[in-house]
Amino acid sequence: MRRYLSVAGGLAWRLLHSLLTNPLLFLPPMLMPLFFFTAFAGGLSAVSNVPGFNYSPGYTSFIFAFVLCQSAAFGGVFSGFSIAADFQFGFGRRLLLATPHRSALILGYGIVAAIRAAITITVVSLVALVVGLNIGGSGLDVFGMYALAAIINVTGLLFAAGVALRFRSLQSTPLMQVPVFLFLFLAPVYVPRQLLGGWVHAVAPFNPFTHVMETVRDLIAGTGTEYLATLGIISGLLALTFVFAITGLRRAETAG
Amino acid sequence: MEAATVDAPLAPRRDHPSIWVQAPELARRSIMRTVRQPAAVIPATLFPLILLAINSVGLKSATSLPGFPTNSYITFSLAFAFIQAGVFAVIGTGQNLAEDNQGGFFNRLQLTPIHPAALVAGQLAGTLALGLFQAATYISVGLLAGAHIEAGLPGALVMIALAICICLAFGSIGLAIGMRVDAPEKVQSLFPLIFVFLFLSSMSLPRNLIQTDWFRTVATYNPVSYMVEGLRSLLITGWDPEALALGFGCALGILAIGLYFAATGLRERMART
Numbered sequence: 001m002r003r004y005l006s007v008a009g010g011l012a013w014r015l016l017h018s019l020l021t022n023p024l025l026f027l028p029p030m031l032m033p034l035f036f037f038t039a040f041a042g043g044l045s046a047v048s049n050v051p052g053f054n055y056s057p058g059y060t061s062f063i064f065a066f067v068l069c070q071s072a073a074f075g076g077v078f079s080g081f082s083i084a085a086d087f088q089f090g091f092g093r094r095l096l097l098a099t100p101h102r103s104a105l106i107l108g109y110g111i112v113a114a115i116r117a118a119i120t121i122t123v124v125s126l127v128a129l130v131v132g133l134n135i136g137g138s139g140l141d142v143f144g145m146y147a148l149a150a151i152i153n154v155t156g157l158l159f160a161a162g163v164a165l166r167f168r169s170l171q172s173t174p175l176m177q178v179p180v181f182l183f184l185f186l187a188p189v190y191v192p193r194q195l196l197g198g199w200v201h202a203v204a205p206f207n208p209f210t211h212v213m214e215t216v217r218d219l220i221a222g223t224g225t226e227y228l229a230t231l232g233i234i235s236g237l238l239a240l241t242f243v244f245a246i247t248g249l250r251r252a253e254t255a256g
Numbered sequence: 257m258e259a260a261t262v263d264a265p266l267a268p269r270r271d272h273p274s275i276w277v278q279a280p281e282l283a284r285r286s287i288m289r290t291v292r293q294p295a296a297v298i299p300a301t302l303f304p305l306i307l308l309a310i311n312s313v314g315l316k317s318a319t320s321l322p323g324f325p326t327n328s329y330i331t332f333s334l335a336f337a338f339i340q341a342g343v344f345a346v347i348g349t350g351q352n353l354a355e356d357n358q359g360g361f362f363n364r365l366q367l368t369p370i371h372p373a374a375l376v377a378g379q380l381a382g383t384l385a386l387g388l389f390q391a392a393t394y395i396s397v398g399l400l401a402g403a404h405i406e407a408g409l410p411g412a413l414v415m416i417a418l419a420i421c422i423c424l425a426f427g428s429i430g431l432a433i434g435m436r437v438d439a440p441e442k443v444q445s446l447f448p449l450i451f452v453f454l455f456l457s458s459m460s461l462p463r464n465l466i467q468t469d470w471f472r473t474v475a476t477y478n479p480v481s482y483m484v485e486g487l488r489s490l491l492i493t494g495w496d497p498e499a500l501a502l503g504f505g506c507a508l509g510i511l512a513i514g515l516y517f518a519a520t521g522l523r524e525r526m527a528r529t
Contacts, residue, residue: 039455
């Protein structure tokens, strides 16, 4: 166990070091959720005047739920980029040779994904609080909100890891980003689900991010929430992505 | 020693091809390079369409806001697809140039009597071709999806002209960046920063409906707002000379600035080698 954690920790330290010493790799992904938050909360606040839009904490809080999910998910996805880069340039193969329990590698990348998301979410949360995020929920609600974000982060990482370990090339990065981006935007991002029109209204109920976003909004507002149902849905997705990542790892091992 | 006293034969006079010969050659290379990169062309064209499809239904309820200029959000948001294509023009042009720098193509070109203007014009030809393809695609898909062009067919042609100017304007920014970096990844990392200019504009709502004061102020000073509004005027209002003049003016102004910085970057690069 100690060796397992040592491998994960060593890999995480290496990745963190390269991220912190290269701001061009670290800053743009961190700034992206902030840009979305600024653009949507600032530019679209008039949408809260649309008939049927009833969200008492306000539009800034409404959009914060989306940005929280985005920060968490992309914190994981961007670590998938690191996996793809390591395998493309041969470092991943050397890691496979040197590691007895190879799932420790995924844990190592996961630690970085969590730290990355934690930094982004902290920055976004502070900015949101400054510009008018109203939290009506209790401390437990806030904890539940960030716990959901943590699960999304792990899910995002496992999905991206599954893709990266199958393709082992940076060319696969759109395959990591685009599906997550689509899942996020096929949820009620700008308006509540009942105000969505057309085909997005039809597909939104089947999108796990819809339930997460709605639950986060309920937690922010401090109103009744279907937390356990959402936890069940997101845990199911987590289990699926876990299998996807582990089978990806087996493929990478087979490829040598 | 005798040979040394023999007059060297006169070197044949070398006729350098004119800029009009050089530029089309480089333009052909740039266009072929764009065509041969489906991995760059397809996302650059599809991504704005995906966002259009999502936003046109996600924000449809915004049309019920008092003062919203149309009851069709897809008509309203179609203009933004053209601007997003412009962002991909920055990345595409800059990345191609950075690859040329990295691969030594630039250094080899400098050994030839290439005219700097031909080099710049040639590099933008691929951007122009992609811009034309994207503009035609967005108008076709928009019309099929229910958007309408108030200014009719002549308006669609003016939209294509403005869209090309916008692509060239953004492409010239990519050119200016590409002249100064040596790795394509560095151009890629600028993507979120360029996206800021898009977000902080009147892309999602008309400026008069933006409630947040600072955001409305930033959007008013942001030239992207005027390019979006120029395109949007043809879709929603019909013929609005002021909006069109501002749209074309901003695009051509950015193009001029971008070309200036690309030219100075080129001069510095020439001086270095």
